[in-house]
Amino acid sequence: MSKLSLPAALKKADALVKSGDHVEARRLYQAVLSARPNHTKAKKALSKLGAVQSSSFANEPTEQIVRKIGEMFKAGDVSGAMTQTKRQLKVYPNSAHLWNFMGVFNNAIGETEAAIEAMRKVTSVNPNAAEAHLNLGNALHASQQFDEAAKSLKAAISLRPNYALPYFTLGNILNELSKFEEAIASYKNALRLKPDFVDAMIGLANALRRNENFDEAIEATERVLKIDPQNTQAGAGKAETYLNINDPESAEAALLPIIKSHPDSIFAKLMLGKVYVAQRNLDAAEACFRIVISRGGKVGEAFRQLSSVKKFREADDDLNAMEDYLESLGTRVNLIEREEMLFALAKVYRDLSEYERSFEFIRQGNAIMQERLGYDIRDDEETFEKLKKTAAKLVSYSVRGETDLMPIFIVGMPRSGTTLVEQIISSHSEVAAAGELSHIAMIGENLASGADEVSEAALENLRSRYLEKLAIRSEGKPFVTDKMPHNFRYIPMIAAAFPEAKIVRMKRDSRAVCWSNFWQYFSRVRLGYSFDLATTAKFYRMYEDLMRYWDEILPGRVLEFDYDQLTEDQEGQTRLLMDYLELDWEDGVMKPHENKRSAKTASNLQVTKPIYKASSAEWQNFEPYMDGVFDGLPE
Missing domain, CATH: 1.25.40.10 (Tetratricopeptide repeat domain)
Known part of the structure; x- marks a missing residue:
């Protein structure tokens, strides 16, 4: 109050009431009455808060005590500030200010759990204060209790929807x-x-x-x-x-x-x-x-x-x-x-x-x-069923339009050889490599899953928007690769929107694929099947089932390209690939390891080496510790 004029103190107190911080609002109104005992507006405001001057601060220490403790902390005397706060809590055991201090001080000395308990006390004695829920959310976030932190932050947003900070912290957690x-x-x-x-x-x-x-x-x-x-x-x-x-x-x-x-x-x-x-x-x-x-x-x-x-x-x-x-x-x-x-x-x-x-x-x-x-494979099971259901409608469409670009989609399970094949193809002088593009999923996922209605207009929208983005990555070349592996989900939609496009689906020893997924640091929930070997094997079986269905409804539309055969017969398989893509033979496609483009995937360092035969056998070194989880998977 000493730094605020009476009008400023009243204005701030009114704003605190609106935000739900009644404790601090009461303190300011009381400070106004200390200076002007008969101030009508301050009295009425306290009355509305259900407080009277004789009892409104029974649970709160004086402003001078609060200021003194705060100054001790700012001066770096955390121990002294905490001692004074504990002493005052014996007199004011339900003080929101003092418990908030305890939360801040415990957090400062690394006592995270004690800080959280103190912040919980603040929200219990002052449940309508958005700031209290925000502080609790921050403490829970710091201790990586993400779900509880999100609840606290959403409570802060509910109490004070025009407060930016809880939205920011919630964004960090999400x-x-x-x-x-x-x-x-x-x-x-x-x-x-x-x-x-x-x-x-x-x-x-x-x-x-x-x-x-x-x-x-x-x-x-x-x-x-x-x-x-x-x-x-x-x-x-x-x-x-x-x-x-x-x-x-x-x-x-x-x-x-x-x-x-x-x-x-x-x-x-x-x-x-x-x-x-x-x-x-x-x-x-x-x-x-x-x-x-x-x-x-x-x-x-x-x-x-x-x-x-x-x-x-x-x-x-x-x-x-x-x-x-x-x-x-x-x-x-x-x-x-x-x-x-x-x-x-x-x-x-x-x-x-x-x-x-x-x-x-x-x-x-x-x-x-x-x-x-928290990956749950049931989410992918549900998605795959939706994709199958919508595919029956998509296969009846074939959208065409003028374009100078020929997309080459390289799809399959992650770690099945998509990066190597893109390196081979982009070693050709007419091909630009775009890497893993998210555009098909970003633009067309709702269409492929049936959330949006399947129509020619929707497919034309997908086609025009995707080709516009692809042109940016084309380097002026007529062919452009998109090696996003999970585009395997959208093959019927791709075939409908890009009937001229080439689609290469990678095949590799399933055990090598599953092991390599488990081995990689895939810190994304959409690749969460890789967090557990048994779940990875189950997802692979789901993938195989989906690919069989795509082959039934789109016979001959996709080239299945075998990584392991490539390692055994590099030239023969590479010629097969060039023939499918309708690209003239160039000797450079036999030297993908000399391709100077970078590959921002888990395979970046591997594609700098010549193709070798033993790459699919790595999993066998770990087989004794797998408890037979790969039994029954195809080679």
């Missing part, structure tokens, strides 16, 4: 849970209420990128960089988006000004390491990852990236450092860091041929992702 569409909506709500909210812009860009809305993600980061040209998170995010569309040169260009102005930035240095991996400059990449580790930020991801570029030949200091760091994380907090470290150590022990230890690390890492992201 982003971590890989619920990208919901995260995008939450960030947009935050920005609707606070258009200059830079952190929300960065969160939105991240969610858009992870949802594979790459063009929009770049636009979002550019909006941040217009406001703050040296923002390291935005610069690193923009670079990562360029990496996702196989453009490491633009990624490096986005990073250079950030690194120049912020040479110690962990975000920028980690991303530069990823750029060097895409450019196959592995020594430079390793140096970047080591710098990130030494600075103590994003350590789990940096160790995982380091393990991917380094071949371990013996137990060394890096292995010791990884195991020490994993032990320091504990078992409940830092779940993402923990899963990153488990995958890193799985790679190290595989290099050292200690397959049982490697298997246990990869099993634990996947189990954490399942716990964190």
